[in-house]
Amino acid sequence: MAERYSSFQPGGRRWLWQRITAAFLVVVLAFHFFLLHFVYHADEVTFALSSARMESWTYYSLMILFLITATFHGVNGVYNALINQGLTGTKQTVVKWTLVVASAILIVQGVRTANAWAGISIL
Amino acid sequence: MSQSYNRGLIEDFGRWREFSAGMWAWVFHKFTGWVLVGYLFTHIAVLSTALAGEAAYTGTIQTLEGLLVVRILEVGLLAVAVFHILNGLRLLMVDLGIGLESQDKSFYASLILTGAITVASVPTFLAGAF
Numbered sequence: 563m564a565e566r567y568s569s570f571q572p573g574g575r576r577w578l579w580q581r582i583t584a585a586f587l588v589v590v591l592a593f594h595f596f597l598l599h600f601v602y603h604a605d606e607v608t609f610a611l612s613s614a615r616m617e618s619w620t621y622y623s624l625m626i627l628f629l630i631t632a633t634f635h636g637v638n639g640v641y642n643a644l645i646n647q648g649l650t651g652t653k654q655t656v657v658k659w660t661l662v663v664a665s666a667i668l669i670v671q672g673v674r675t676a677n678a679w680a681g682i683s684i685l
Numbered sequence: 686m687s688q689s690y691n692r693g694l695i696e697d698f699g700r701w702r703e704f705s706a707g708m709w710a711w712v713f714h715k716f717t718g719w720v721l722v723g724y725l726f727t728h729i730a731v732l733s734t735a736l737a738g739e740a741a742y743t744g745t746i747q748t749l750e751g752l753l754v755v756r757i758l759e760v761g762l763l764a765v766a767v768f769h770i771l772n773g774l775r776l777l778m779v780d781l782g783i784g785l786e787s788q789d790k791s792f793y794a795s796l797i798l799t800g801a802i803t804v805a806s807v808p809t810f811l812a813g814a815f
Binding site: 581584585587588591592595599600603604605607608609610612629632633636637639640643664668671672674675678679 | 715718719721722725726729730732733735736738739740742743746747750751759763766770773774776777780806809810812813814
């Protein structure tokens, strides 16, 4: 039988979610780059242009989902890479919760920014 | 029946001369992943200037985009993102057991395609920077 070589825990769901978010991000990251560098151009960015895009609920929802999936995929990837390098015990717990807090801050800040463009004042 | 082989620890980077195509793909995927997650935090920090008002946001972005070094770094970011996307597709195929016997060729294809897309994008990314 083949030797098991994976840094994810057997039976865990982090592996599956890493793949599910990957399948989504492959499409949305390519779209994001294409839209903001080839359809629009980075040097033409203004608050009004960003605002016009973000006022569309479809675009707003897609970007919020993009933010959440990219944060999970990136941070879960970092956590996994650190476990690969031998992170265990108390250090692993500290790193895990540091990454959880950093992710929460990133998502809140990203949503606040999107809300500023969309003219939403709840957060 | 699946075959088992001992490829040794990939985390032992000192053995890099012995790495196979699949191991290089793993190393590049991790490296590009670290860059992208680092950029994600930086990106949100820069975009957060929108919270300080229209002038602060527009001024920050246009000042950054006026710097040649930022434009060059953006080309590098594109290369990193394209490789991570293409190799990510390759990994999804490998996970599904599709094209396992060609996984080394698909890694080389990812590299070549990344190079081609990056070079073709340079004029767009550097437009107006000079």
